[in-house]
Amino acid sequence: MKFLLVEDNPDLAAAVCVRLQLDGHTIDHAGTISDAIAFSEIGDYDLILLDIMLPDGDGRSFLKQHRDQKRDTPVIVLTARSQVSDRISMLDLGADDYVTKPFDHEELQARCRAVLRRKAGAAQTVLQLADVTFNPVAGHVTVCGKAVSLRNRELRLLELLFNAPGQIFPKQKLVDRLFSYDEDVSANAIEVYIARLRKHLEGSALKITTLRGLGYRLDHG
């Protein structure tokens, strides 16, 4: 597969490039929007990884331009945690998925695979587990067919769990992923959010199981 990575932080870019290459992909790297546009006009990419904050402008403008040209190359947006609330506008512009920094490489890999798979089937970005559907890009959740509105943090927590159902998430890991490093939050916050999420999931076959001393796990009954 041939990817285009648009990212201005050279270290991060290098690391991502290397890892994706090790996965057997070909990567071109653009550090600015104008480079990205140039690349995307010439190269025939299977997937574009797009950072939002770029020196010569907002990644969104690239995305918009990209879509205006009626290209259907899928785009995964790389965003810092604090920019996550921009979710909606990204969806409007046609991003296929997004990954928040910092990310495990494994996570990125998984997203890439998922997006490519979806593109092959041309389906929407809606994940489903038991009787719960989750559209991470739009932030839409339905439980037993009924739309449920979650708040920002609840969404992000659900997203984490949803991406690895059946896996144990230690509380500390959830803290790390849900909050940025400079906000130090008590672990109790996670308990509270788990409780809130559970309330929203009531009536569904999805359960958040507590493993004392180990963490939480999303199970579909």
Add this chain to the structure above:
Amino acid sequence: MKFLLVEDNPDLAAAVCVRLQLDGHTIDHAGTISDAIAFSEIGDYDLILLDIMLPDGDGRSFLKQHRDQKRDTPVIVLTARSQVSDRISMLDLGADDYVTKPFDHEELQARCRAVLRRKAGAAQTVLQLADVTFNPVAGHVTVCGKAVSLRNRELRLLELLFNAPGQIFPKQKLVDRLFSYDEDVSANAIEVYIARLRKHLEGSALKITTLRGLGYRLDHG
């Protein structure tokens, strides 16, 4: 497994080495970045444990160089809690995980296992011995097809035994692995946990055999 430990504090390094060796791994130890680079060019490591603060530079430069050489040996970064903001850049540079100091050996062990497992591929996550399956990531155990819920310590004990069936575990070794240094626990605790585990395994072909005066062993009948 063969590990490279890059750590300049000799006491900490020695402690980590000893414990990892007890776990059956081979460890090389580098105290500086230049040593680390030399080692990593020759040795074929399964995992690298990397301290960030080193006398001749920043662990980051090692990490960067490591990735530039397109090696995919997984790297776990050891950071002090105060260096929290560094974790970000570490993940950005391609580290696979991080552990904050001071850490329990158990925690380090767990991270190592997780990273190695990931690298090995997702297929192996469910281990099976006789009629017992064990999924360490999910914390799931089934005996004769039936799910059994184990608690924290029981799980960890089972994991130890499961990873080396047929091997004799002296009681003291189990104490060392299951508890951290500062909790001093009577050996009887192990007896109790063995008993509890046995109860959970009832009906299965897996047996925990007592070798009087020597230790315990997991046997599949």
Add this chain to the structure above:
DNA sequence: AAGAACCTGTCACAGACCTGTCACGCGATG
């Protein structure tokens, strides 16, 4: 600008759940 409506993270507290110890019985050992 003032006010309303939300979101968020913390607190305090109760209760559930774990844990390691003890005491005692048993069989093995020598």
Add this chain to the structure above:
DNA sequence: CATCGCGTGACAGGTCTGTGACAGGTTCTT
């Protein structure tokens, strides 16, 4: 027979979680 190591049931103390209430912040309305 005297010891010693081990297995167990019961227990008390702690630890971990779940929750309702709340105060400080934000965002949206008016």
